[in-house]
Every structure is written in C-alpha cells, then in structure tokens.
Amino acid sequence: MVVGIVCSIFTEYVSCTGCLYMDTLNPQVKAVEYAVRGPIVLKAGEIEKYLEEGGTKPFSEVIKANIGDAHAMGQQPITFLRQVVALCTFPELMDSPSFPEDAKWRALRILQGCGGHSLGSYSASPGVECIRKDIAAYIEQRDEGVPSDWENIYLTTGASDGIMTILRLLVSGKDSSRTGVMIPIPQYPLYSAAISEMDAVQVNYYLDEENCWALDINELYRAYQAAKLHCQPRVICIINPGNPTGQVQSKKCIEEVLHFAYEENLFVMSDEVYQDNVYTPDCQFHSFKKVLYEMGPEYFNSVELASFHSTSKGYTGECGFRGGYMEVINMDPEVKAQLVKLLSVRLCPPLAGQAAMDVIVNPPQPDEHSYKQFHQEKSSVLGALADKAKLTEQILNAVPGIKCNPVQGAMYAFPRIFIPPKAVEEAKALGMQPDMFYCLRLLEETGICVVPGSGFGQKDGTHHFRMTILPSIEKLKVLLGKVRDFHISFLKEYSALE
Amino acid sequence: MVVGIVCSIFTEYVSCTGCLYMDTLNPQVKAVEYAVRGPIVLKAGEIEKYLEEGGTKPFSEVIKANIGDAHAMGQQPITFLRQVVALCTFPELMDSPSFPEDAKWRALRILQGCGGHSLGSYSASPGVECIRKDIAAYIEQRDEGVPSDWENIYLTTGASDGIMTILRLLVSGKDSSRTGVMIPIPQYPLYSAAISEMDAVQVNYYLDEENCWALDINELYRAYQAAKLHCQPRVICIINPGNPTGQVQSKKCIEEVLHFAYEENLFVMSDEVYQDNVYTPDCQFHSFKKVLYEMGPEYFNSVELASFHSTSKGYTGECGFRGGYMEVINMDPEVKAQLVKLLSVRLCPPLAGQAAMDVIVNPPQPDEHSYKQFHQEKSSVLGALADKAKLTEQILNAVPGIKCNPVQGAMYAFPRIFIPPKAVEEAKALGMQPDMFYCLRLLEETGICVVPGSGFGQKDGTHHFRMTILPSIEKLKVLLGKVRDFHISFLKEYSALE
Numbered sequence: 001m002v003v004g005i006v007c008s009i010f011t012e013y014v015s016c017t018g019c020l021y022m023d024t025l026n027p028q029v030k031a032v033e034y035a036v037r038g039p040i041v042l043k044a045g046e047i048e049k050y051l052e053e054g055g056t057k058p059f060s061e062v063i064k065a066n067i068g069d070a071h072a073m074g075q076q077p078i079t080f081l082r083q084v085v086a087l088c089t090f091p092e093l094m095d096s097p098s099f100p101e102d103a104k105w106r107a108l109r110i111l112q113g114c115g116g117h118s119l120g121s122y123s124a125s126p127g128v129e130c131i132r133k134d135i136a137a138y139i140e141q142r143d144e145g146v147p148s149d150w151e152n153i154y155l156t157t158g159a160s161d162g163i164m165t166i167l168r169l170l171v172s173g174k175d176s177s178r179t180g181v182m183i184p185i186p187q188y189p190l191y192s193a194a195i196s197e198m199d200a201v202q203v204n205y206y207l208d209e210e211n212c213w214a215l216d217i218n219e220l221y222r223a224y225q226a227a228k229l230h231c232q233p234r235v236i237c238i239i240n241p242g243n244p245t246g247q248v249q250s251k252k253c254i255e256e257v258l259h260f261a262y263e264e265n266l267f268v269m270s271d272e273v274y275q276d277n278v279y280t281p282d283c284q285f286h287s288f289k290k291v292l293y294e295m296g297p298e299y300f301n302s303v304e305l306a307s308f309h310s311t312s313k314g315y316t317g318e319c320g321f322r323g324g325y326m327e328v329i330n331m332d333p334e335v336k337a338q339l340v341k342l343l344s345v346r347l348c349p350p351l352a353g354q355a356a357m358d359v360i361v362n363p364p365q366p367d368e369h370s371y372k373q374f375h376q377e378k379s380s381v382l383g384a385l386a387d388k389a390k391l392t393e394q395i396l397n398a399v400p401g402i403k404c405n406p407v408q409g410a411m412y413a414f415p416r417i418f419i420p421p422k423a424v425e426e427a428k429a430l431g432m433q434p435d436m437f438y439c440l441r442l443l444e445e446t447g448i449c450v451v452p453g454s455g456f457g458q459k460d461g462t463h464h465f466r467m468t469i470l471p472s473i474e475k476l477k478v479l480l481g482k483v484r485d486f487h488i489s490f491l492k493e494y495s496a497l498e
Numbered sequence: 499m500v501v502g503i504v505c506s507i508f509t510e511y512v513s514c515t516g517c518l519y520m521d522t523l524n525p526q527v528k529a530v531e532y533a534v535r536g537p538i539v540l541k542a543g544e545i546e547k548y549l550e551e552g553g554t555k556p557f558s559e560v561i562k563a564n565i566g567d568a569h570a571m572g573q574q575p576i577t578f579l580r581q582v583v584a585l586c587t588f589p590e591l592m593d594s595p596s597f598p599e600d601a602k603w604r605a606l607r608i609l610q611g612c613g614g615h616s617l618g619s620y621s622a623s624p625g626v627e628c629i630r631k632d633i634a635a636y637i638e639q640r641d642e643g644v645p646s647d648w649e650n651i652y653l654t655t656g657a658s659d660g661i662m663t664i665l666r667l668l669v670s671g672k673d674s675s676r677t678g679v680m681i682p683i684p685q686y687p688l689y690s691a692a693i694s695e696m697d698a699v700q701v702n703y704y705l706d707e708e709n710c711w712a713l714d715i716n717e718l719y720r721a722y723q724a725a726k727l728h729c730q731p732r733v734i735c736i737i738n739p740g741n742p743t744g745q746v747q748s749k750k751c752i753e754e755v756l757h758f759a760y761e762e763n764l765f766v767m768s769d770e771v772y773q774d775n776v777y778t779p780d781c782q783f784h785s786f787k788k789v790l791y792e793m794g795p796e797y798f799n800s801v802e803l804a805s806f807h808s809t810s811k812g813y814t815g816e817c818g819f820r821g822g823y824m825e826v827i828n829m830d831p832e833v834k835a836q837l838v839k840l841l842s843v844r845l846c847p848p849l850a851g852q853a854a855m856d857v858i859v860n861p862p863q864p865d866e867h868s869y870k871q872f873h874q875e876k877s878s879v880l881g882a883l884a885d886k887a888k889l890t891e892q893i894l895n896a897v898p899g900i901k902c903n904p905v906q907g908a909m910y911a912f913p914r915i916f917i918p919p920k921a922v923e924e925a926k927a928l929g930m931q932p933d934m935f936y937c938l939r940l941l942e943e944t945g946i947c948v949v950p951g952s953g954f955g956q957k958d959g960t961h962h963f964r965m966t967i968l969p970s971i972e973k974l975k976v977l978l979g980k981v982r983d984f985h986i987s988f989l990k991e992y993s994a995l996e
Contacts, residue, residue, distance in 0.1 A: 019668075019732055019765045019802050021830040026670040029836055034843045069620045072613025082588045089850070090584035098594075115570025120816040122567045157655060157820070160844055168695075170517075172524040193843045197666075234517055267517045304517050318618040320849035322655070322820075332519040338527055345532045345691045346658055350848040351818035352587070 031196040035189050035455020040439055041066050044449040059447035063479050065467040066449045068243075068411045070317025073470040075381060078316050080374045081359040084110070085321075088119045088355045102368040110355050119351040125343040127155025127325070128351070131358045135325050138361035142275075143290040148327065154339070155325050155357065157349045159273045159310040160190050162326040163237075166306045169339060170235050170267055171198040180233035182223060184215065186414060186456035186464070188243040188271070201231040206459060209416065212405050213247035217256040224264060235267040236260075241274040241285065241409030244456050244466035246389075248283035248408040254291040261303055268305045273324075274410040276314035279386035283408045289329065304330045311356045313411065315381040323353030385411070388469040388476055395480040401491050412466050414453065417487065419463045420494035435463040441490065446482040529694040533687050533953020538937055539564050542947040557945035561977050563965040564947045566741075566909045568815025571968040573879060576814050578872045579857040582608070583819075586617045586853045600866040608853050617849040623841040625653025625823070626849070629856045633823050636859035640773075641788040646825065652837070653823050653855065655847045657771045657808040658688050660824035661735075664804045667837060668733050668765055669698040678731035680721060682713065684912060684954035684962070686741040686769070699729040704957060707914065710903050711745035715754040722762060733765040734758075739772040739783065739907030742954050742964035744887075746781035746906040752789040759801055766803045771822075772908040774812035777884035781906045787827065802828045809854045811909065813879040821851030883909070886967040886974055893978040899989050900981075910964050912951065915985065917961045918992035933961040939988065944980040 022030070041064075048062045064072070071077065080103060087093050087107035094104055113130040115121030126132065129150075136150035156162035171179045180203040183191045195202045205223035207213040215238070227233050238257060240249045261268045270288035278285050289307055293300045311323035331339070363378075364370040389407035396404040401418035419427075419434045427437035435452035442465075443449055453464030471479055520528070539562075546560045562570070569575065578601055585591050585605030592602055611628040613619030624630065627648075634648035654660035669677045678701040681689045693700045703721035705711045713736070725731050736755060738747045759766045768786035776783050787805055791798045809821035829837070861876075862868040887905035894902040899916035917925075917932045925935035933950035940963075941947050951962025969977055 018800070018828065018830060019763050020833050022832050022836075024670075024732075025833055025836055026667055028670070029667055029840055032839060032843060034839060038839075067620065069613060070618075071616035072619035074614055077616060077618050086584045086588035086591065089587055090580045093584065093591075096594075096596075114818070115567060116572055118569035118575060118818070120568075120575050120814075120818045121570040122565065122817045157848070158845065164844075169524055169527055172522075172526070190843060197840075197843075234522070265517050302516070316618075319620045319845070320612070320616070320618045322846075322848040330516065332516060334520050335518055335523055338520075338523055341530060341532060341536075342527055342695075345530060345688060345695075346662075347656065347817070348820075350655070350820040350851060352850040353848060 028197050028199050032193045034193045035451050044443055062447045062449055064449045066451045068468055069319055070470050074472055075317050078377050080364060080370045081316055081356055084359050085352055085355050100369045102364055102370050110358055123348040125340060125348050128354055131354050134358050134362045143287055146290050146293040152328050153325055155349045155354050158322045159308040159324040162308050162324055164194050166269060167194050171200040178231050180227045180231040182233050182236040186244050186458055188239055189455055191237055203227040203233050207245055213242055213245040215253050220260050235269060237269045239271040241277060243410050244412045244414040246407040246410045246412055248278050251286045251291055254286055254288055258292050258303060262299055268303060270307045272307050273310040273313045278409040279389045280408040315378045316360060318356050321353040321356045322350055323357040325357055392469050399484045399487050402487060411468050411470060414464050414466050417463050423494040439465055442486050446486050448479055448482055526695050526697050530691045532691045533949050542941055560945045560947055562947045564949045566966055567817055568968050572970055573815050576875050578862060578868045579814055579854055582857050583850055583853050598867045600862055600868050608856055621846045623838060623846050626852055629852050632856050632860045641785055644788050644791040650826050651823055653847045653852050656820045657806040657822040660806050660822055662692050664767060665692050669696040676729045678725045678729040680731055680734040684742050684956055686737055687953055689735055701725040701731050705743060711740055711743040713751050718758050733767060735767045737769040739775060741908050742910045742912040744905040744908045744910055746776050749784045749789055752784055752786055756790050756801060760797055768805045770805050771808040771811045776907040777887045778906040813876045814858060816854050819851040819854045820848050821855040823855055890967050897982045897985050900985055909966050909968060912962050912964050915961050921992040937963055940984050944984050946977055946980055
C-alpha cells in the first residue's frame with residue numbers, strides 16, 4: 001500500500017486512515033444543523049430502546065412531540081385518500097365493490113396520466129400533467145378566481161425538496177458567500193440547513209414575540225440594510241402559518257412583505273404548508289399569491305414568487321408519501337427551462353405522493369358518495385387540532401415562568417421558558433445551550449421529547465422549546481401536566497441555588 | 499419602485515427585469531446537462547402532442563426508447579409487489595380474501611415498523627429498521643455469506659438520491675474545484691450532472707469499446723495521473739452492469755479496480771442498479787463488496803465503498819416509486835453521523851418506495867403461496883429482456899455502418915454509428931453535435947426517440963446513440979427495422995454528397 005507516500009505529498013487531502021473523514025468531509029455538510037432530528041431525538045431513541053429492553057425510568061414511555069408526524073401520534077389516515085392511492089397501486093381493485101366509484105374514477109384518471117397507465121413509470125419531471133392541472137384549478141378556487149397556470153406547478157418530493165430546489169437556483173456556488181437569504185427567526189431549520197449546505201449567507205429577521213410573533217416590516221428593513229453591508233440579499237423566505245411559532249399572518253403584513261420584496265427586487269419563497277391548519281376564529285389564511293394579485297398588476301406581473309404546499313401537514317398528515325408541490329410565478333422563461341432541467345436529473349417525484357397530492361386538491365364534492373365521510377374525517381382532525389391548540393396555550397400559560405403565544409395555526413407551540421441563572425450557568429459549564437440542557441432534563445425525567453428553541457433561533461437571552469400539538473387529547477393533557485410539574489420543580493431546584 | 503437606483507449600485511446582481519434571470523442564476527445549475535431528458539426528448543414530446551392534435555407525420559406514434567422506464571413501455575408490474583404496497587397503503591385490505599397471506603404478513607411487518615403503523619408517518623431518516631434488516635439479509639445471501647450490517651444500509655429516493663448524497667459528502671464546496679470524481683466514459687449523465695452541480699472536477703476514464711466496453715486498469719491509472727496535475731481525485735464511480743454500455747464486468751476487472759482504489763486511497767461508488775439484469779450466459783454479476791471481501795481483510799476492512807440499488811430497474815421496473823438503498827462500508831463513524839444528519843434534513847425516503855424495496859429483497863419463498871406466480875412473472879420479464887438484448891445486437895450489427903457490442907446486461911444498446919463527413923459538416927454548421935443531428939433526423943423521420951452518444955460521453959470522433967431494449971418484442975422489431983432503413987438512407991444521402 002503506497003498510502004504512506006501519498007500522505008506525505010498530499011497531507012491536506014489524504015489520511016492514512018481512509019479517504020473520507022472529518023477533516024476531508026465537505027465543510028458545508030459539517031456546518032449543517034437540523035434540530036428537529038438532532039441530538040435530543042437520538043437520545044429519545046436510546047431511551048426508548050432501553051425501556052423496550054426492560055430498563056426502568058421514572059416513566060413508561062417516550063412521548064415524541066419533536067416532529068410534526070401526525071400518523072406516528074395516532075392520527076388516522078383520510079380513508080378516501082388511501083383508497084385512491086391503493087387503487088392506483090393495485091388497479092385490480094377497480095373491480096372490487098368495496099371501493100367507491102368516486103375513488104375509482106379519480107384513480108383511473110391519475111393512471112391515464114401515467115406512462116403505461118402505471119404508478120411504476122416515471123412521470124414528467126414537473127409531475128403528472130392532469131395532477132398539475134388539478135392543482136392549478138384548486139389554487140384558483142382557493143384564491144377566489146386569481147388565475148393559476150398549470151405549467152407553473154411543479155410536483156415535489158415534499159415541500160423541503162421544492163425549497164431546496166428553488167434555493168439552488170438562487171444561490172450561486174462560487175459567489176455563494178455573497179448571496180443573502182432572509183429567513184424568520186425563529187425558523188424551521190430546513191432553511192438554515194439548506195443555507196449552510198449551499199454556503200449562502202443567512203440573514204435573520206426577528207419575529208415579534210411580544211406581538212404574537214407578527215412580522216414587523218421595520219425589522220425586515222433593518223435586517224436587509226444590515227445584511228447589505230456584507231452580502232447581497234436576493235430572497236426572502238416566509239413561513240405562514242408559522243413554524244415553529246404558530247402565528248397566522250394578517251393580510252396587511254403580507255402586503256407589506258410583498259411591497260418590500262418588490263422594492264428591493266427580492267425573490268419571495270412562501271412556505272404555506274400549514275394553509276389548512278388555522279384554528280383561531282379571528283385568523284384567516286391569505287395566500288401570498290392572492291394578496292399579490294390584489295395589489296394590482298404592477299406587483300402581480302413582476303414579483304417572483306414560489307409558494308410551497310405538502311401532503312404532510314393539513315388534515316391528511318401524509319408525511320411518508322413525500323408529496324408536495326410548488327407554484328412559481330413570474331419566473332424568467334429561460335430560468336424555468338433551467339429549473340426543469342435541474343428537476344429532470346432527479347427524474348420525478350414519487351408517484352404515490354403525487355396521487356396523494358391530487359386527492360388533497362381534488363377532494364370529493366357534495367354530490368359524490370365519499371363526500372360525507374371525507375368531510376367528517378377532515379373536520380374531526382381539524383377540530384381536534386383546534387381544541388389541542390387552545391388547550392396547549394391555556395395549560396402552558398398557567399405555569400409560572402412559561403409564556404406561550406396563541407397557537408393560531410400550524411401544529412406547534414413555541415413557549416418561552418424562564419431558565420434560572422444558575423441553570424444557565426450549569427448548562428454553559430457543560431458546553432450546552434441552556435434550553436438544550438432544559439430539554440434533556442425534561443426528556444430524562446419525564447420521557448417527553450421536545451426541541452430546544454436554539455435549534456430554531458431566538459433572540460439572545462430568551463429560551464423556548466417547540467412541541468407539537470399532535471398527541472391525542474388525553475396524551476396531550478398528560479404531557480402538558482408533566483411539563484408543568486417538571487418546570488415548577490426545575491425552577492425550584494435552581495432558584496434555591498441563587 | 500426604487501429598483502432603478504438599486505440597479506445602478508448593484509449592477510452585477512440586480513436587473514431591472516427581476517431578481518432571477520440567466521445572468522444571476524447559479525452558474526453550476528447552468529452547467530448541468532442531462533441528455534436522457536434533454537432537448538431531443540422535449541422535441542419528442544412536441545411531436546407527440548402534434549400527432550394527438552391531428553397533425554401528420556411519416557409515422558403514427560413516437561416510440562420513446564430514450565429512458566429506462568419499463569412500465570411506460572408496457573411491462574406489467576410484479577403482482578406480489580403491488581399487493582404488498584396496496585396492503586400497506588390501505589390496511590383495510592387485510593380482511594380481503596383476494597389478497598394472499600404471504601403478502602399480508604409482509605405488509606403487516608412493514609407497518610409494524612412504521613410510526614403509528616402507518617405508511618403516512620416519517621420513517622427514521624436511514625429508513626424503516628426492519629426493511630434495513632431485510633436488505634442486509636438479502637445482501638448476505640446474494641454475496642454467499644459475506645457479512646452485511648443493517649446499520650450500514652440507507653434507504654434512498656431512488657439510486658440517484660443516494661449517489662448525490664455520497665458525492666455531497668466528498669465534494670467540498672470551497673475546495674470543490676480541486677475534488678476529482680472519476681467516472682467512466684460513456685457514463686450515465688447523472689454523474690456528470692452531479693459533478694457540474696457541485697462544481698467538482700470530472701475525471702474521465704474511457705471504457706474500451708473494442709473490448710466489449712471493458713474497464714482497462716491501465717486507462718484508470720492514466721486518467722488518475724493526468725488528473726492529479728490539476729485536481730485531487732478522491733472517488734471512483736463504476737457502473738456495473740454498465741449504463742449506457744451494457745457490459746458486465748469480470749471479477750478480475752473488479753479486483754483490479756478495488757486494488758487501484760486501495761492503493762490510491764479512493765472512495766469507491768459502485769452503481770449496481772442493474773445487478774438483476776444480466777443476460778449473456780457466460781457473464782455473471784459480481785458485487786464489488788463480495789470481490790472486496792475475497793481480496794482479504796486488508797482490503798475488506800479498509801476500502802471505503804458505497805453500493806447503490808434501486809426498485810426502478812431489475813425485473814420490477816418500479817421507477818415511479820422512487821425506491822432504492824445504498825450500503826456503505828468502512829465509512830468513518832463520525833462521517834456516518836454526518837451522513838445521517840444530512841439525510842435527516844430531507845426527513846426520509848418515500849415509504850411506499852421503501853415497501854417496494856422490501857419486496858425485492860424479501861420475495862416469496864418456495865413454500866409460500868405467491869412463489870409460483872412471482873417466479874413466473876420475474877422469469878418472464880428477465881427472459882424477454884434477454885431475448886430483446888440478443889435481437890437488438892443482431893439486427894443492429896447487420897446494418898452497414900452500425901456496430902453494436904453485445905448487450906450483456908442492463909437495459910440499453912449503445913451502438914456505434916458511422917456518420918458520413920458531409921453529415922458531420924452539416925451538423926457543425928448548425929452548431930450541433932453530429933450524433934444529435936443524427937438522432938433528431940431519426941426522430942423527425944421515424945418517430946423513434948433515442949439519446950445521442952454525446953450526452954453520455956464518447957471518444958472524440960466516434961458517434962453513438964443509446965436506446966433501451968424495453969419496447970415489446972413486436973415494437974422493438976419495428977423500431978430496429980426503422981433504424982436500419984433510416985441509417986441506410988442517411989448514409990446514402992450523405993455519401994452521395996461526397
């Protein structure tokens with residue numbers, strides 16, 4: 001083996017212990033952080049295994065409130081959606097009398113759009129044509145007549161895939177250190193991870209916790225001006241309804257963001273995967289596209305906007321299908337051709353996910369057989385989520401040292417937690433963020449797995465955690481009771497040390 | 499709108515016509531090429547639409563032999579695979595007497611490995627644990643006892659996703675222009691596209707067309723030494739059986755490649771998605787891992803190897819499910835943790851694709867109900883492919899000016915075509931590669947869509963095209979007849995001009 005010799009020549013690249021190790025790993029990969037599946041979740045997995053193998057803890061099960069994974073928390077699939085996907089998967093079921101006709105014709109229509117009438121063929125890279133058309137029709141209806149062109153619709157492998165793809169167009173490799181991507185803080189860590197991986201500059205704009213996590217336009221200008229000193233911001237990302245923050249943006253706020261993007265010539269990425277998850281009666285989902293339309297043709301014909309949706313959230317919670325779409329408007333036609341080329345390298349999004357997406361945008365109509373059951377199941381999921389949103393806010397706000405904004409939408413509470421100075425010191429001595437220290441203690445003592453606020457970003461000196469509101473109402477009550485008891489005893493323990 | 503002012507300050511970034519246009523697009527995206535879905539395929543789509551709308555051409559249908567999309571070409575799905583996936587999708591079918599018990603228990607087992615027993619939950623980022631275990635068991639059996647650790651198995655969204663992920667670890671952004679990736683020429687253009695997107699250096703090693711596209715070890719050394727003058731080669735990619743070239747590598751050749759990788763400390767990526775597609779009786783698939791094992795512990799415990807498989811090829815042809823896996827051995831444990839982190843940002847591969855992968859590695863056994871039908875369907879697909887491989891080679895080799903190596907495996911023929919100098923000149927005058935010119939003429943005159951060899955790479959001055967052998971035997975005969983007639987008249991037309 002001549003590696004010894006090679007080493008002496010190429011010490012910066014080659015180690016005698018192998019080709020790929022931490023020193024040679026792509027440093028942008030090293031820089032990526034993804035808290036939702038980070039160290040605390042690995043720890044939760046270890047504890048789960050330990051319990052399964054007969055180990056004992058002060059609790060009998062780990063409750064994973066770290067990730068928006070509805071089915072894992074017991075939510076049942078929407079029957080009609082699964083019927084359509086099963087029919088597409090195994091068309092012999094078309095002869096089965098136990099499948100309703102409205103599911104059958106939808107499956108048939110999807111299959112007619114597939115090569116060889118099979119879910120096993122590749123689709124066109126932007127997705128099955130009839131599904132793209134259904135999505136455009138759905139958007140037009142949702143936005144009360146604002147036109148949607150099906151050729152602007154691209155199916156994706158979940159929303160994350162779409163977000164990464166658009167960012168890749170915008171973030172140029174060689175000049176990447178000069179491309180600024182504006183993201184809310186707190187944010188969903190896909191954004192910061194993508195920015196690290198692509199070596200772009202993360203430009204933080206802070207949401208206003210005192211004002212129910214509203215987006216303050218002055219803060220946007222501040223962030224933009226500050227960033228311009230060291231990079232060129234080219235894109236602004238908005239998550240509405242908010243993840244992890246749960247706010248639903250007002251129409252006025254969206255107008256201001258769009259005006260800002262128009263003025264500063266920014267590409268707008270609106271992450272609207274929680275568009276069906278709005279709980280507070282005085283809040284309403286406004287799509288960025290519709291608001292842009294209402295601002296008039298000067299805006300609607302010029303602001304470059306990509307909006308993202310997914311099968312994973314809403315009332316379906318079909319995360320495992322990895323379905324989603326993006327609508328891209330005002331994109332330069334040549335760039336669009338480049339986008340299609342880029343998508344074609346990955347061939348196509350999974351067909352079962354595309355079929356699931358089709359059901360979401362083309363649900364049973366009032367005159368169809370499956371309408372009643374579909375509607376019942378949908379209302380039941382969304383009703384329960386609204387109840388759990390309210391319950392979570394109420395119980396958390398009754399705990400001294402915890403303050404939780406209303407969960408107006410999405411699937412998470414992001415309460416602010418007071419961590420006593422002595423606990424902050426102890427965490428720092430362990431080389432740990434204080435909220436990571438807090439969440440690890442919570443996990444170890446109660447079995448509850450939530451994600452530290454530091455994984456999403458937060459104002460310096462403040463601490464939070466993100467928890468989903470997805471457990472069943474009974475389990476959620478238990479969970480919140482345990483959080484309360486833990487927090488009180490944690491405060492007591494560390495305040496006694498003052 | 500203040501864009502006018504912004505323009506004057508940041509002319510290098512901002513245009514008055516929008517944010518994202520060709521000048522501001524990530525240049526690495528611009529550099530990507532992907533011939534399999536490139537301009538000729540777009541043209542084929544246009545002609546198809548034209549025919550559908552009543553237009554006339556010298557042919558009645560476009561035959562797409564450009565992409566390995568078996569179901570689109572009429573191949574029927576394997577019943578058992580679809581039964582298992584349908585059962586997983588709609589578990590109410592567990593009560594149906596028309597589904598066999600062996601499919602039911604497989605589906606049940608997969609669902610037990612899913613959060614909430616639902617295909618709609620996220621799996622762990624590397625995949626469902628029991629499926630990873632089934633894959634490891636399958637590999638051990640395939641490789642006659644060579645150990646496989648399930649924790650080295652990562653489910654992927656098709657093989658392309660796995661290949662991109664491993665390359666991303668190896669290609670560092672900032673030093674990327676110095677990271678060399680060795681690929682065969684001709685190659686599957688995913689590799690060149692990924693290299694462009696990541697801004698790595700493509701290091702070509704040429705397969706030996708005169709010797710049935712064998713990999714010549716001297717050529718590897720030549721390519722490596724030449725590359726070292728301007729970059730540091732860190733990884734070697736091999737496609738076996740070959741795409742687009744169809745050769746099946748000998749054990750000796752694989753040993754040589756592995757010895758070379760060991761000596762030069764290269765990471766080995768073996769694309770083995772066609773491992774079930776071997777047609778010539780005197781050829782056999784040897785996995786890189788098994789050969790490495792047989793070379794002894796000095797090799798087996800040190801060479802870093804990732805091997806890729808997929809649901810899209812083989813006898814299943816389930817492209818639309820986007821299923822696949824990679825087995826990664828001898829990866830540094832810290833790097834493995836980084837790999838898992840990177841995977842976790844994309845959450846997980848589609849669950850239906852994971853289930854499909856499970857059926858492939860855990861097919862019905864001789865004592866099970868579905869064995870006979872499964873085996874019949876599998877043999878029928880593979881038998882037909884073997885017949886078509888032979889037929890394609892024979893018919894093409896009977897055409898003057900076409901020379902086709904035996905299609906020992908995979909799904910493609912990559913014949914060398916003689917293009918008369920006058921046609922080369924005409925192509926050049928049009929700013930076109932000669933084989934692109936040829937393939938466009940073929941498409942326009944016969945409706946047959948194949949991919950120019952220039953999209954895969956070829957020795958200067960040689961010309962080829964890639965066609966799949968997937969059409970039904972009747973259609974394939976028509977196709978090959980048309981290719982023959984076209985080629986003869988093309989030769990005649992341009993030779994007359996000499």
